[in-house]
Amino acid sequence: MSIYQHFRQEEHDFIDQVLEWKDTVIEQYASKLTDFLDPREQEIVKSVVGNHEDVKLAFHGGAEGAERKRALLYPPYLEPTAEDFQLKAYNLSYPEKFVKIEHRQVLGSLMGIGLKRSKFGDIYFHDSSIQIVLSAEVSAFVEMQLQEVGKVKVSLNELPLEEITSTVTSWEEASTTAASLRLDVMIASIYNLSRQKAQLLIGGKKVKINWKLVEQTAFECQEGDILSVRGFGRSKLLTVDGKTKKDKWRIIVGKQK
Structure with missing residues (x-):
């Protein structure tokens, strides 16, 4: 089973990069320190490295609760310290x-x-x-x-x-329904906007999914996605729970406090 099938097409290049890092650690028996990764990239690194006996994984972003962190892929004989994250x-x-x-x-x-x-x-x-x-x-x-x-x-x-004192993210849960999982429809439902306004925000480069700018109104959202709309805050698709009798998606969303 291919690891790629669990991820979106646009994430495949990053997966290739992680596979290279992993191979380097195995072949050279030396550690590999990455740049800062956003939380979505961290999840991908965890999935790709998995429970490999020859590659261990640690993250550090400078403070407890940091969002962006560097990853250290290292051979099992090493005991990483804070200094290793530079x-x-x-x-x-x-x-x-x-x-x-x-x-x-x-x-x-x-x-x-x-x-x-x-x-x-x-x-x-x-x-x-x-x-x-x-x-x-x-x-x-x-x-x-x-x-x-x-x-x-x-x-x-x-x-x-x-x-360094970080601010811990907390989410306030709410439920909503949406006719589809398209990005413009989701933004309209979550932020209580018209679909036209949602499309203007997307076209105006004000919308990110999982820390990446998205400009396609028809972009398909998935469970676990983090949506960030400039001026309206951040939300997370906690669960997509199937459909109502009126054929709308039932969604539990978390809004960042």
């Missing part, structure tokens, strides 16, 4: 009395200095500070290049990883 944490200071910085601005500024999204982890917002987790190999570059966010001057101070 993470660095920083506090982003700025004059918070006078300005407010938003998550998308920090994200945009990090990408704007030429950093790939896979090179940094979660961004945490607290009352008077912003904390970010980076791959150690890009930390010196970021220290030098990241001097402002939006138009606001910022400074980076390194933090011990233990001082």
Whole structure:
């Protein structure tokens, strides 16, 4: 039975990459550290590596409850430590009395200095500070290049990883019905919008499924998918429970609090 049949077509390239990592560990008997993976990619790595006796697997994202994490595939003789994940944490200071910085601005500024999204982890917002987790190999570059966010001057101070405080995601469950599992129909049902509005959001590049931008209104959603709609928050398809007498799908959805 092929491992590919459990995954969407667009995930097959990533599966090939994971199979390569796995083979490298087996052949070279050495560990392989990945970039930051989103939760969907982490699930794929777990499925592909499975319970292989020659390849062990661990994840670390800098803090308990981190969403984005690096994976370490390693031979059984190794005992991985936090250092093996090569993470660095920083506090982003700025004059918070006078300005407010938003998550998308920090994200945009990090990408704007030429950093790939896979090179940094979660961004945490607290009352008077912003904390970010980076791959150690890009930390010196970021220290030098990241001097402002939006138009606001910022400074980076390194933090011990233990001082990163993550925010735990909790989901509020609700049930809904939908005529189909198409993305535009699902967004309309979950967020109580017209289907036309849902289509505009998808066309406007404001919708992600499992952390990837999706622009097809007819994209077929599946149980377990995480939908993120800019301006409306994040939700998760917890269960798709078969059909009602009126031929609609019964869906239990979790909305992020």
